Amino acid sequence: MSGHSSYEFSNPVVKWLDSRLPIVTMVKAQAMDFPTPKNLNYWWTFGGILATMLVIQLITGIVLVMHYTPHVDMAFDSVEHIRRDVNYGNIIQKLHANGASFFFIAVYIHMFRGLYYGSYKAPREVLWMIGVAIFLAMMATGFMGYVLPWGQMSFWGAKVITNLFSAIPFFGEAIVTWLWGGFSVDNATLQRFFSLHYLLPFVLCALVFLHVWALHVSGNGNPVGVEVKSGQDTVSFHPYYTMKDLFAILVFLLFLFGFVFFSPDYLGHPINYVEANPLVTPAHIVPEWYYLPFYAILRSIPDKLLGVVAMFASILILFILPWLDTSKVRSATYRPRYRQLFWILVVVCLGLGVCGAQPAEGGWVIASRILTAWYFLHFLVFLPLLGLFETPKPLPSSISESVLAKQAAKSTAAAQPAE
């Protein structure tokens, strides 16, 4: 993104503009000619999918605000009004609600991609940490958005989650009262959540800009985990990856629209079609599915303060992940033991999600304790030690070499068909 142009433009208007604001140069260099490893697989398309989801949430959200009323007496009805009366409101509202779920599906895949391929390792630590900040901002945005329709689950979710802060010693109660603007979740709470739910996606945009900036300093990683050595290892971003990304985005949107059109309530809770009632807690309150693993960690610990600490720690630990993993080898493809640990971690996180959806009783509590313990052991004990003891497989000397070796293997296999 330097101000100095190395391109020559034949169109005089473009030339005039670019010499005053080198925006055409920047787009060409960063979004078209950008040298990108030629071996990226489909797990690398989720960044583009995430950017698309952010835009979809922004557009649908801004449209919803044209019809929504942030007041405890009217919020619930105004959302019903959007669903029933507003032209296409039904689809737009469902697109926003399911869009949030799909945004999280994409971000989880994107993050596990990072874990598998060691994307967080030098020189991409800052890129990774901005990613974790994005994840936190997404969680806050999703939480406040879910409060806006003012159903039973909106209300009680808001109450329980804001109450987490009451675990803070000495100032806890004062902080919660301050967050609520009253003695309970009420109109003041709804209105400030509305304000912040509108603000945070723009903060997300700024964070994503930094994320992509950092990406364009280090360049993309790749499934082999060997850095780009020469021009032979790369292709230009456009058209090779613009088209690959676009294809993946369209397939992803097919799933999203499948839900929007055919099963729009599948990911939600029926009880949220009952208007908020501050005097009655629904028998079984659960957060949206994408918070469940963290909710399970919270409930696995019988102490209020420690439960809250563990829940936040489970996310914040990702900030220091680049320094917890002591192995120099990036990709799990070349780390046999780490690969096993990775898949166990995937199962552990899914297991925590299942536990988080169950009532906090009996076997479920024990299961969430074991899984929580494993989660922390993975990051705090196994990863640091593994780097010291594991013998990685030999790495290819370059991306090109690994691509050629794969092709050679394929063609020999084709030459000798199985009997």
Add this chain to the structure above:
Amino acid sequence: MAGACAGGREIGVTQLHREGLIIVSTMETTDSERRDFLYIATGAAGVGFAGISVWPFIDQMNPDASVLALSSVEVDIGPIEEGQSITIKWRGNPVIIRHRTPKEIEDAKAVPVADLPDPAARNANVADSADAADANRVVDGNEKYLVMLGVCTHLGCVPIGDAGDFGGWFCPCHGSHYDTAGRIRLGPAPENLPVPPFSYLSDTKIRIG
């Protein structure tokens, strides 16, 4: 700047530069002290004002005058039959009023305070130092009526009455059990359900807040 007017002589650019430099360097000590002072004073004023102006923007989120004004309600508790509870709304929160049966009162009295996870009364109407004995959970020795916030001290759900392992209340959210005096017995909640400030206006009428 400092050396630009060097005695009114005609001088070249390089010479001006050189003389300027010389003059600046002779004035360096006093000048840089002055400047340091000005920098620090300006910076401190800027930070100070920024700090002060942040407060109104933080404090505006605290409960406003209209919320604070809603702080007392009167309730007629006469119609509540023995073994029945009612829930009313006070400052946005549920307040549970229960007409306890003699058995519930006996059960609550039978528990030694030392066995309770939270040994404090949590009753706004008695001294802060009072213990969680059943007598300290009610007001004016009126054991029949238990009045307390229906706000689980874990994360704020409304506990369900006539439920749980201790014949009192059970919070469905994360499984806290409260006994017939609203004291926490089992589960993640750290404290007994709080008794709000209230007083008897007559035998069957109370004012909360």
